[in-house]
Amino acid sequence: MKKTFAIIPVSRFTHAKTRLSPTLTPLQRENLLKSMLKDVTNALRNLVENIVVISSDEDVLNYVKNLEVIPIKEEGSTDLNGALKQAIKWCSSQADQVLIIPSDVPLIRPEYVAEMLKLGEKNDMVIAPAKGGGTNAMLCPVNGMEMLFGDCSFFEHIKIAESKNLMVKVYDSFYMALDVNTAEDLGEIMLHGSGTEAQKFLSKEGLVVVPIHGKERLQIERREINP
Incomplete structure:
Protein backbone atom coordinates (compact mmCIF):
# COMPACT_ATOMS: atom_id res chain seq x y z
CA MET A 1 0.00 0.00 0.00
CA LYS A 2 1.27 3.47 -0.89
CA LYS A 3 2.29 5.68 2.02
CA THR A 4 0.46 9.00 1.77
CA PHE A 5 1.10 12.40 3.34
CA ALA A 6 -1.44 15.22 2.94
CA ILE A 7 -0.27 18.77 2.23
CA ILE A 8 -2.36 21.86 2.97
CA PRO A 9 -0.90 25.19 1.82
CA VAL A 10 -2.19 28.16 3.81
CA SER A 11 -1.79 31.86 3.03
CA ARG A 12 -1.37 34.52 5.67
CA PHE A 13 -4.34 35.02 7.97
CA THR A 14 -4.20 38.74 7.21
CA HIS A 15 -4.70 37.93 3.50
CA ALA A 16 -7.55 35.51 4.11
CA LYS A 17 -10.32 35.63 1.51
CA THR A 18 -10.08 39.31 0.59
CA ARG A 19 -12.74 38.85 -2.11
CA LEU A 20 -15.22 38.31 0.73
CA SER A 21 -14.51 41.75 2.19
CA PRO A 22 -17.93 43.15 1.15
CA THR A 23 -19.56 40.42 3.26
CA LEU A 24 -17.16 39.64 6.10
CA THR A 25 -14.83 41.72 8.26
CA PRO A 26 -11.09 40.89 8.32
CA LEU A 27 -11.50 39.05 11.63
CA GLN A 28 -14.48 37.10 10.31
CA ARG A 29 -12.53 36.12 7.20
CA GLU A 30 -9.65 34.91 9.36
CA ASN A 31 -12.00 32.89 11.56
CA LEU A 32 -13.72 31.44 8.50
CA LEU A 33 -10.35 30.23 7.20
CA LYS A 34 -9.60 28.69 10.60
CA SER A 35 -12.97 26.90 10.51
CA MET A 36 -12.33 25.58 7.00
CA LEU A 37 -8.88 24.42 8.05
CA LYS A 38 -10.50 22.37 10.79
CA ASP A 39 -12.90 20.85 8.27
CA VAL A 40 -10.07 19.86 5.95
CA THR A 41 -7.86 18.40 8.68
CA ASN A 42 -10.81 16.55 10.23
CA ALA A 43 -11.56 14.91 6.87
CA LEU A 44 -7.94 13.83 6.40
CA ARG A 45 -7.21 12.59 9.88
CA ASN A 46 -6.85 8.80 10.25
CA LEU A 47 -6.77 8.34 6.47
CA VAL A 48 -3.23 9.53 5.71
CA GLU A 49 0.06 8.96 7.50
CA ASN A 50 0.63 12.62 8.28
CA ILE A 51 -0.89 16.01 7.54
CA VAL A 52 1.55 18.79 6.64
CA VAL A 53 0.63 22.48 6.67
CA ILE A 54 3.01 24.83 4.89
CA SER A 55 2.79 28.60 5.32
CA SER A 56 4.97 31.70 5.51
CA ASP A 57 2.78 33.02 8.35
CA GLU A 58 3.95 32.30 11.90
CA ASP A 59 0.40 32.89 13.14
CA VAL A 60 -0.85 30.12 10.85
CA LEU A 61 1.91 27.73 11.92
CA ASN A 62 1.23 28.40 15.60
CA TYR A 63 -2.52 27.94 15.11
CA VAL A 64 -2.27 24.57 13.35
CA LYS A 65 -0.12 23.06 16.09
CA ASN A 66 -3.42 22.40 17.89
CA LEU A 67 -4.83 20.58 14.84
CA GLU A 68 -2.49 17.57 15.10
CA VAL A 69 -0.57 18.44 11.95
CA ILE A 70 3.08 19.03 11.06
CA PRO A 71 3.74 22.76 10.48
CA ILE A 72 6.39 23.65 7.90
CA LYS A 73 7.72 27.17 7.45
CA GLU A 74 7.77 28.27 3.83
CA GLU A 75 11.30 29.39 2.96
CA GLY A 76 12.06 32.47 0.90
CA SER A 77 9.74 34.59 -1.18
CA THR A 78 7.80 32.21 -3.39
CA ASP A 79 4.32 31.52 -4.74
CA LEU A 80 1.86 28.73 -4.02
CA ASN A 81 3.55 26.27 -6.36
CA GLY A 82 6.95 27.07 -4.91
CA ALA A 83 5.62 26.40 -1.41
CA LEU A 84 4.13 23.09 -2.56
CA LYS A 85 7.46 22.03 -4.05
CA GLN A 86 9.09 22.69 -0.69
CA ALA A 87 6.45 20.63 1.13
CA ILE A 88 6.66 17.76 -1.36
CA LYS A 89 10.44 17.70 -1.04
CA TRP A 90 10.06 17.46 2.74
CA CYS A 91 7.59 14.56 2.34
CA SER A 92 9.54 12.72 -0.36
CA SER A 93 11.87 10.85 1.99
CA GLN A 94 8.96 9.48 4.02
CA ALA A 95 6.00 9.06 1.63
CA ASP A 96 5.25 7.51 -1.76
CA GLN A 97 2.61 10.05 -2.68
CA VAL A 98 1.03 13.28 -1.48
CA LEU A 99 -2.58 14.43 -1.35
CA ILE A 100 -2.65 18.19 -1.87
CA ILE A 101 -5.77 19.92 -0.55
CA PRO A 102 -6.27 23.70 -0.41
CA SER A 103 -7.37 25.15 2.92
CA ASP A 104 -10.70 26.39 1.57
CA VAL A 105 -12.55 23.19 0.60
CA PRO A 106 -15.03 23.09 3.52
CA LEU A 107 -17.42 20.47 2.08
CA ILE A 108 -14.71 17.80 2.02
CA ARG A 109 -15.67 14.62 3.90
CA PRO A 110 -13.64 11.60 5.05
CA GLU A 111 -15.48 9.37 2.59
CA TYR A 112 -14.33 11.52 -0.34
CA VAL A 113 -10.73 11.31 0.85
CA ALA A 114 -11.06 7.54 1.24
CA GLU A 115 -12.47 7.22 -2.27
CA MET A 116 -9.59 9.23 -3.75
CA LEU A 117 -7.04 7.11 -1.90
CA LYS A 118 -8.70 3.92 -3.14
CA LEU A 119 -8.56 5.21 -6.71
CA GLY A 120 -4.90 6.00 -6.11
CA GLU A 121 -4.16 2.32 -5.56
CA LYS A 122 -4.65 1.67 -9.29
CA ASN A 123 -3.78 5.10 -10.71
CA ASP A 124 -0.70 7.29 -10.56
CA MET A 125 -2.69 10.49 -10.10
CA VAL A 126 -6.21 11.29 -8.88
CA ILE A 127 -7.45 14.83 -9.35
CA ALA A 128 -10.61 16.67 -8.24
CA PRO A 129 -11.54 19.78 -10.24
CA ALA A 130 -12.71 23.05 -8.74
CA LYS A 131 -15.85 24.57 -10.18
CA GLY A 132 -13.84 27.32 -11.88
CA GLY A 133 -11.39 24.97 -13.57
CA GLY A 134 -8.78 24.93 -10.82
CA THR A 135 -7.61 21.97 -8.76
CA ASN A 136 -9.23 21.29 -5.38
CA ALA A 137 -7.44 18.03 -4.60
CA MET A 138 -4.59 16.16 -6.22
CA LEU A 139 -3.10 12.82 -5.26
CA CYS A 140 0.22 12.34 -7.01
CA PRO A 141 3.68 10.75 -6.63
CA VAL A 142 6.28 12.65 -4.63
CA ASN A 143 8.58 12.62 -7.65
CA GLY A 144 8.05 13.74 -11.22
CA MET A 145 4.83 15.78 -11.03
CA GLU A 146 4.95 19.51 -11.70
CA MET A 147 2.89 21.88 -9.52
CA LEU A 148 0.72 24.20 -11.63
CA PHE A 149 -1.94 25.39 -9.18
CA GLY A 150 -3.78 28.48 -10.37
CA ASP A 151 -6.35 29.40 -13.02
CA CYS A 152 -7.42 26.36 -15.09
CA SER A 153 -4.81 24.23 -13.32
CA PHE A 154 -7.05 21.16 -13.52
CA PHE A 155 -6.45 20.89 -17.26
CA GLU A 156 -2.78 21.81 -16.98
CA HIS A 157 -2.16 19.13 -14.34
CA ILE A 158 -3.82 16.48 -16.50
CA LYS A 159 -1.78 17.57 -19.52
CA ILE A 160 1.49 17.34 -17.58
CA ALA A 161 0.58 13.95 -16.07
CA GLU A 162 -0.30 12.49 -19.46
CA SER A 163 2.94 13.81 -20.94
CA LYS A 164 4.74 11.80 -18.26
CA ASN A 165 2.64 8.70 -19.06
CA LEU A 166 0.97 8.74 -15.65
CA MET A 167 -2.37 6.99 -15.26
CA VAL A 168 -4.87 9.71 -14.31
CA LYS A 169 -8.31 9.37 -12.74
CA VAL A 170 -10.67 12.33 -12.36
CA TYR A 171 -12.64 12.46 -9.11
CA ASP A 172 -15.60 14.64 -10.05
CA SER A 173 -17.56 15.77 -6.99
CA PHE A 174 -19.91 18.72 -6.46
CA TYR A 175 -18.82 18.96 -2.83
CA MET A 176 -15.09 18.79 -3.54
CA ALA A 177 -15.50 21.34 -6.34
CA LEU A 178 -16.42 24.14 -3.92
CA ASP A 179 -13.62 26.47 -2.91
CA VAL A 180 -14.68 29.63 -1.16
CA ASN A 181 -14.20 32.99 -2.86
CA THR A 182 -17.60 34.69 -3.11
Whole structure:
Protein backbone atom coordinates (compact mmCIF):
# COMPACT_ATOMS: atom_id res chain seq x y z
CA MET A 1 0.00 0.00 0.00
CA LYS A 2 1.27 3.47 -0.89
CA LYS A 3 2.29 5.68 2.02
CA THR A 4 0.46 9.00 1.77
CA PHE A 5 1.10 12.40 3.34
CA ALA A 6 -1.44 15.22 2.94
CA ILE A 7 -0.27 18.77 2.23
CA ILE A 8 -2.36 21.86 2.97
CA PRO A 9 -0.90 25.19 1.82
CA VAL A 10 -2.19 28.16 3.81
CA SER A 11 -1.79 31.86 3.03
CA ARG A 12 -1.37 34.52 5.67
CA PHE A 13 -4.34 35.02 7.97
CA THR A 14 -4.20 38.74 7.21
CA HIS A 15 -4.70 37.93 3.50
CA ALA A 16 -7.55 35.51 4.11
CA LYS A 17 -10.32 35.63 1.51
CA THR A 18 -10.08 39.31 0.59
CA ARG A 19 -12.74 38.85 -2.11
CA LEU A 20 -15.22 38.31 0.73
CA SER A 21 -14.51 41.75 2.19
CA PRO A 22 -17.93 43.15 1.15
CA THR A 23 -19.56 40.42 3.26
CA LEU A 24 -17.16 39.64 6.10
CA THR A 25 -14.83 41.72 8.26
CA PRO A 26 -11.09 40.89 8.32
CA LEU A 27 -11.50 39.05 11.63
CA GLN A 28 -14.48 37.10 10.31
CA ARG A 29 -12.53 36.12 7.20
CA GLU A 30 -9.65 34.91 9.36
CA ASN A 31 -12.00 32.89 11.56
CA LEU A 32 -13.72 31.44 8.50
CA LEU A 33 -10.35 30.23 7.20
CA LYS A 34 -9.60 28.69 10.60
CA SER A 35 -12.97 26.90 10.51
CA MET A 36 -12.33 25.58 7.00
CA LEU A 37 -8.88 24.42 8.05
CA LYS A 38 -10.50 22.37 10.79
CA ASP A 39 -12.90 20.85 8.27
CA VAL A 40 -10.07 19.86 5.95
CA THR A 41 -7.86 18.40 8.68
CA ASN A 42 -10.81 16.55 10.23
CA ALA A 43 -11.56 14.91 6.87
CA LEU A 44 -7.94 13.83 6.40
CA ARG A 45 -7.21 12.59 9.88
CA ASN A 46 -6.85 8.80 10.25
CA LEU A 47 -6.77 8.34 6.47
CA VAL A 48 -3.23 9.53 5.71
CA GLU A 49 0.06 8.96 7.50
CA ASN A 50 0.63 12.62 8.28
CA ILE A 51 -0.89 16.01 7.54
CA VAL A 52 1.55 18.79 6.64
CA VAL A 53 0.63 22.48 6.67
CA ILE A 54 3.01 24.83 4.89
CA SER A 55 2.79 28.60 5.32
CA SER A 56 4.97 31.70 5.51
CA ASP A 57 2.78 33.02 8.35
CA GLU A 58 3.95 32.30 11.90
CA ASP A 59 0.40 32.89 13.14
CA VAL A 60 -0.85 30.12 10.85
CA LEU A 61 1.91 27.73 11.92
CA ASN A 62 1.23 28.40 15.60
CA TYR A 63 -2.52 27.94 15.11
CA VAL A 64 -2.27 24.57 13.35
CA LYS A 65 -0.12 23.06 16.09
CA ASN A 66 -3.42 22.40 17.89
CA LEU A 67 -4.83 20.58 14.84
CA GLU A 68 -2.49 17.57 15.10
CA VAL A 69 -0.57 18.44 11.95
CA ILE A 70 3.08 19.03 11.06
CA PRO A 71 3.74 22.76 10.48
CA ILE A 72 6.39 23.65 7.90
CA LYS A 73 7.72 27.17 7.45
CA GLU A 74 7.77 28.27 3.83
CA GLU A 75 11.30 29.39 2.96
CA GLY A 76 12.06 32.47 0.90
CA SER A 77 9.74 34.59 -1.18
CA THR A 78 7.80 32.21 -3.39
CA ASP A 79 4.32 31.52 -4.74
CA LEU A 80 1.86 28.73 -4.02
CA ASN A 81 3.55 26.27 -6.36
CA GLY A 82 6.95 27.07 -4.91
CA ALA A 83 5.62 26.40 -1.41
CA LEU A 84 4.13 23.09 -2.56
CA LYS A 85 7.46 22.03 -4.05
CA GLN A 86 9.09 22.69 -0.69
CA ALA A 87 6.45 20.63 1.13
CA ILE A 88 6.66 17.76 -1.36
CA LYS A 89 10.44 17.70 -1.04
CA TRP A 90 10.06 17.46 2.74
CA CYS A 91 7.59 14.56 2.34
CA SER A 92 9.54 12.72 -0.36
CA SER A 93 11.87 10.85 1.99
CA GLN A 94 8.96 9.48 4.02
CA ALA A 95 6.00 9.06 1.63
CA ASP A 96 5.25 7.51 -1.76
CA GLN A 97 2.61 10.05 -2.68
CA VAL A 98 1.03 13.28 -1.48
CA LEU A 99 -2.58 14.43 -1.35
CA ILE A 100 -2.65 18.19 -1.87
CA ILE A 101 -5.77 19.92 -0.55
CA PRO A 102 -6.27 23.70 -0.41
CA SER A 103 -7.37 25.15 2.92
CA ASP A 104 -10.70 26.39 1.57
CA VAL A 105 -12.55 23.19 0.60
CA PRO A 106 -15.03 23.09 3.52
CA LEU A 107 -17.42 20.47 2.08
CA ILE A 108 -14.71 17.80 2.02
CA ARG A 109 -15.67 14.62 3.90
CA PRO A 110 -13.64 11.60 5.05
CA GLU A 111 -15.48 9.37 2.59
CA TYR A 112 -14.33 11.52 -0.34
CA VAL A 113 -10.73 11.31 0.85
CA ALA A 114 -11.06 7.54 1.24
CA GLU A 115 -12.47 7.22 -2.27
CA MET A 116 -9.59 9.23 -3.75
CA LEU A 117 -7.04 7.11 -1.90
CA LYS A 118 -8.70 3.92 -3.14
CA LEU A 119 -8.56 5.21 -6.71
CA GLY A 120 -4.90 6.00 -6.11
CA GLU A 121 -4.16 2.32 -5.56
CA LYS A 122 -4.65 1.67 -9.29
CA ASN A 123 -3.78 5.10 -10.71
CA ASP A 124 -0.70 7.29 -10.56
CA MET A 125 -2.69 10.49 -10.10
CA VAL A 126 -6.21 11.29 -8.88
CA ILE A 127 -7.45 14.83 -9.35
CA ALA A 128 -10.61 16.67 -8.24
CA PRO A 129 -11.54 19.78 -10.24
CA ALA A 130 -12.71 23.05 -8.74
CA LYS A 131 -15.85 24.57 -10.18
CA GLY A 132 -13.84 27.32 -11.88
CA GLY A 133 -11.39 24.97 -13.57
CA GLY A 134 -8.78 24.93 -10.82
CA THR A 135 -7.61 21.97 -8.76
CA ASN A 136 -9.23 21.29 -5.38
CA ALA A 137 -7.44 18.03 -4.60
CA MET A 138 -4.59 16.16 -6.22
CA LEU A 139 -3.10 12.82 -5.26
CA CYS A 140 0.22 12.34 -7.01
CA PRO A 141 3.68 10.75 -6.63
CA VAL A 142 6.28 12.65 -4.63
CA ASN A 143 8.58 12.62 -7.65
CA GLY A 144 8.05 13.74 -11.22
CA MET A 145 4.83 15.78 -11.03
CA GLU A 146 4.95 19.51 -11.70
CA MET A 147 2.89 21.88 -9.52
CA LEU A 148 0.72 24.20 -11.63
CA PHE A 149 -1.94 25.39 -9.18
CA GLY A 150 -3.78 28.48 -10.37
CA ASP A 151 -6.35 29.40 -13.02
CA CYS A 152 -7.42 26.36 -15.09
CA SER A 153 -4.81 24.23 -13.32
CA PHE A 154 -7.05 21.16 -13.52
CA PHE A 155 -6.45 20.89 -17.26
CA GLU A 156 -2.78 21.81 -16.98
CA HIS A 157 -2.16 19.13 -14.34
CA ILE A 158 -3.82 16.48 -16.50
CA LYS A 159 -1.78 17.57 -19.52
CA ILE A 160 1.49 17.34 -17.58
CA ALA A 161 0.58 13.95 -16.07
CA GLU A 162 -0.30 12.49 -19.46
CA SER A 163 2.94 13.81 -20.94
CA LYS A 164 4.74 11.80 -18.26
CA ASN A 165 2.64 8.70 -19.06
CA LEU A 166 0.97 8.74 -15.65
CA MET A 167 -2.37 6.99 -15.26
CA VAL A 168 -4.87 9.71 -14.31
CA LYS A 169 -8.31 9.37 -12.74
CA VAL A 170 -10.67 12.33 -12.36
CA TYR A 171 -12.64 12.46 -9.11
CA ASP A 172 -15.60 14.64 -10.05
CA SER A 173 -17.56 15.77 -6.99
CA PHE A 174 -19.91 18.72 -6.46
CA TYR A 175 -18.82 18.96 -2.83
CA MET A 176 -15.09 18.79 -3.54
CA ALA A 177 -15.50 21.34 -6.34
CA LEU A 178 -16.42 24.14 -3.92
CA ASP A 179 -13.62 26.47 -2.91
CA VAL A 180 -14.68 29.63 -1.16
CA ASN A 181 -14.20 32.99 -2.86
CA THR A 182 -17.60 34.69 -3.11
CA ALA A 183 -20.69 35.36 -1.01
CA GLU A 184 -22.53 32.79 -3.12
CA ASP A 185 -19.94 30.20 -2.02
CA LEU A 186 -20.83 31.01 1.58
CA GLY A 187 -24.42 30.21 0.66
CA GLU A 188 -23.32 26.80 -0.60
CA ILE A 189 -21.71 26.14 2.78
CA MET A 190 -24.94 27.09 4.52
CA LEU A 191 -26.97 24.79 2.24
CA HIS A 192 -24.67 21.78 1.98
CA GLY A 193 -22.24 22.01 4.90
CA SER A 194 -24.26 20.37 7.66
CA GLY A 195 -22.01 19.58 10.62
CA THR A 196 -19.00 21.46 9.26
CA GLU A 197 -17.05 23.97 11.31
CA ALA A 198 -17.47 26.50 8.50
CA GLN A 199 -21.26 26.29 8.60
CA LYS A 200 -21.28 26.52 12.39
CA PHE A 201 -19.16 29.67 12.23
CA LEU A 202 -21.28 31.37 9.57
CA SER A 203 -24.47 30.54 11.48
CA LYS A 204 -22.94 31.94 14.66
CA GLU A 205 -22.22 35.17 12.79
CA GLY A 206 -25.89 35.44 11.85
CA LEU A 207 -25.55 34.73 8.12
CA VAL A 208 -28.52 33.16 6.33
CA VAL A 209 -29.24 32.15 2.73
CA VAL A 210 -31.91 33.96 0.74
CA PRO A 211 -32.86 32.40 -2.64
CA ILE A 212 -33.09 34.93 -5.45
CA HIS A 213 -33.89 34.94 -9.15
CA GLY A 214 -31.06 36.84 -10.70
CA LYS A 215 -27.45 36.61 -11.82
CA GLU A 216 -26.44 34.84 -8.64
CA ARG A 217 -28.31 31.78 -7.42
CA LEU A 218 -27.90 32.59 -3.72
CA GLN A 219 -27.77 35.71 -1.62
CA ILE A 220 -26.33 35.99 1.87
CA GLU A 221 -27.92 38.22 4.49
CA ARG A 222 -26.98 38.95 8.06
CA ARG A 223 -29.63 38.58 10.76
CA GLU A 224 -29.44 40.08 14.20
CA ILE A 225 -28.33 37.55 16.83
CA ASN A 226 -30.16 37.61 20.12
CA PRO A 227 -27.74 37.81 23.04
